[in-house]
Amino acid sequence: MREYLYKSVLYNVYSNNYCSLIVVIITVSKGLLMSPKQNTSRFLPQKSTGAPRSNVYSRDKDNTDTQHEETLEFNYTSNNNTLNLNAQIITPGDASTAHSFEHYYHDIFTKLPYNTQRAYISDYNEFAIFCKQSGIQGFTNDFAHNETCIKQYVDELCRSPLAYRTIKRRLSALSKFLGVAKLPNPIIRSAYLRDFIRLSLIENRKYRLSHKQAVPLTIEMLEQINNAIIPDSLLELRDIAIINLMFDALLRADELVRVCVDHISARNNTLLVVSSKSDQSGQGQYRFVSSSTISMIQEYINEANLDPKTKMPRELSDLRGLHKGILFRRLTNHKTALLPFDENIPSHMANVLNYSSVYRIWQRIALRAGITENITPHSGRVGGAVSLAEDGASLPELQLAGGWQSPEMPGHYTKQANVKRGGMAKLSAKRKR
Numbered sequence: 001m002r003e004y005l006y007k008s009v010l011y012n013v014y015s016n017n018y019c020s021l022i023v024v025i026i027t028v029s030k031g032l033l034m035s036p037k038q039n040t041s042r043f044l045p046q047k048s049t050g051a052p053r054s055n056v057y058s059r060d061k062d063n064t065d066t067q068h069e070e071t072l073e074f075n076y077t078s079n080n081n082t083l084n085l086n087a088q089i090i091t092p093g094d095a096s097t098a099h100s101f102e103h104y105y106h107d108i109f110t111k112l113p114y115n116t117q118r119a120y121i122s123d124y125n126e127f128a129i130f131c132k133q134s135g136i137q138g139f140t141n142d143f144a145h146n147e148t149c150i151k152q153y154v155d156e157l158c159r160s161p162l163a164y165r166t167i168k169r170r171l172s173a174l175s176k177f178l179g180v181a182k183l184p185n186p187i188i189r190s191a192y193l194r195d196f197i198r199l200s201l202i203e204n205r206k207y208r209l210s211h212k213q214a215v216p217l218t219i220e221m222l223e224q225i226n227n228a229i230i231p232d233s234l235l236e237l238r239d240i241a242i243i244n245l246m247f248d249a250l251l252r253a254d255e256l257v258r259v260c261v262d263h264i265s266a267r268n269n270t271l272l273v274v275s276s277k278s279d280q281s282g283q284g285q286y287r288f289v290s291s292s293t294i295s296m297i298q299e300y301i302n303e304a305n306l307d308p309k310t311k312m313p314r315e316l317s318d319l320r321g322l323h324k325g326i327l328f329r330r331l332t333n334h335k336t337a338l339l340p341f342d343e344n345i346p347s348h349m350a351n352v353l354n355y356s357s358v359y360r361i362w363q364r365i366a367l368r369a370g371i372t373e374n375i376t377p378h379s380g381r382v383g384g385a386v387s388l389a390e391d392g393a394s395l396p397e398l399q400l401a402g403g404w405q406s407p408e409m410p411g412h413y414t415k416q417a418n419v420k421r422g423g424m425a426k427l428s429a430k431r432k433r
Contacts (some may be wrong), residue, residue, distance in 0.1 A: 056241045104180045107408070113275075115254055115355075123173035130156060147193050148184035150174065154197055158204045167201060215373045217383030222247050228369040234308075235335040236299040239361045242328055244296055247382030249273070249287035250402035253358045253377040259327045261301070273403060285403040308336040326352045366377050385410060389417035 037048065041409045051180055109117060130153055131138050140148050150171075158168045171187060178185040186193045222244065231237045246256055249271045263272040304322040305314050314321035319340035322329075329353040330339045339351035353361075358377045366375050381402065389410075398410035427433075 041048050092142060100180055100182055102313070113254070119169070120173050120176070123170045124177060126170065127153060127174060137411070137424060139181065141183060143184035143186060143189070146184050147190050150186060151193060151196060154200050158200050164204055167204065171197065194229070213374050214378040214382045216386045217243075217247060217379040219247075219383075219387040221371060222384065224371065225365060225369040229365065231299075232237065233335055234300070234303050234337065235331055237296070238301050238328060239365055241293070241296040241300045242358070242361055243365055243380065244270070244293040244376065245289065247384050248293050250288045250381045250384040251287070252381060253355045256328065256377075257326070257353045257355075258393075261322065261324050261327050264289065264294065264297060264327070266298070269294065287403065288401065301327075304338050326350070328353050330357070382413075385413040386416065387414045390420065 019169075109120075112120075128138070130136070131149070134152065134156070136149055136152060137145065153205065154167075154171070155176075157170065162170075174185040175185060178187070187197070188194075216324075225243060226240070229236060229240060231240050242256065245251065245259070249255075251259075251273070255273050257272060259271065260274075263274065264270075265272075268292060269285045269289050271289045273287055275284070301322050304320075306312070307314055316323055319342060320338050322338060325341055325343045329341055330353065331337065332339060341351050355377065362375055362377055362379065365371075366373070385398060385402055388401055393401070395407050395411055395414055398404070398414065399407060400409060404410050
């Protein structure tokens with residue numbers, strides 16, 4: 001196993017010493033936690049040389065999971081030499097900056113979803129590495145300097161193969177960082193920088209539109225899966241239920257892994273999505289679930305609540321039962337029972353699914369059903385939207401189905417579907433071309 005040490009080191013002068021505020025240690029087998037689109041020659045993290053591995057979470061996984069360990073750690077030290085220092089994101093300031101980060105970490109950061117924590121830290125790390133490798137001083141109390149620093153970073157991002165939305169997210173993370181650090185934020189206050197970012201991203205977005213999005217899982221492909229696979233094990237019952245639910249409710253992977261048993265209403269054919277990317281307030285959204293999908297979920301629950309050895313129902317106190325809590329969980333090595341689940345354990349340590357697990361489920365189902373397209377967890381959401389648009393769903397209906405607050409993304413699918421109903425499409429059909 002190769003070890004990589006990711007560090008986002010935030011400097012602050014206190015008694016003539018530097019204080020490292022955030023240290024992230026991620027141990028990964030078989031590669032980095034990076035998109036393959038990234039320029040890894042520029043953003044290659046330093047290899048760990050005996051770095052401490054305290055408080056590293058290890059999890060039992062089924063055979064389909066690649067073992068890895070990861071932790072988000074908040075450390076203080078006054079000795080730079082022990083940190084194998086690799087990046088600078090802010091320059092020395094007053095002690096209030098350190099206190100601001102400490103309060104934000106304890107009061108807010110630790111309450112954010114685990115994947116959100118990882119995304120923020122990853123974005124800070126990338127900016128810190130950019131500053132160091134470009135010889136740029138980190139953020140300071142100088143407004144003009146911060147403006148120039150971000151402008152150069154935007155230039156670099158727009159030259160990279162990163163997706164439009166990834167760039168937007170990174171800039172949003174930096175804006176959040178400046179706010180927490182109580183440093184001048186030109187992303188908000190500078191009209192020049194705002195226009196520069198907007199125009200640069202518009203140009204970048206036009207380029208990105210030529211790239212492929214997730215392959216949509218259309219209603220026809222879903223029917224092909226359901227006809228080809230007759231589930232005869234707990235593993236297949238779970239996986240088929242996942243594919244159908246993600247299509248019906250247009251779920252993202254991070255929404256799926258948080259679905260609980262009591263979030264589904266068979267009476268109303270609804271799923272309550274407690275929190276999602278498009279529902280930052282956490283008020284929750286209701287999505288439609290078909291009767292056939294509810295039947296699949298119920299069959300999966302019934303099978304999970306039977307002891308595979310005795311064929312007797314599990315007791316309510318049995319942690320391997322599926323009476324409450326997270327719906328889709330990891331299985332034992334024999335794929336005949338769920339691993340014990342304790343709702344008092346943090347989700348990233350419990351026996352629940354993550355994005356990698358869901359991705360492998362989609363790949364496995366595609367192989368079993370003979371689907372040659374490279375469908376991924378986002379294919380259900382994209383495919384559901386495309387199928388609805390092609391069936392004539394209105395924009396408000398699309399927004400309701402997928403929980404979109406803005407009409408921009410579902411409007412994109414509507415435009416695609418309308419092409420098939422355009423004049424040239426009608427002429428081609430009339431002439432049988």
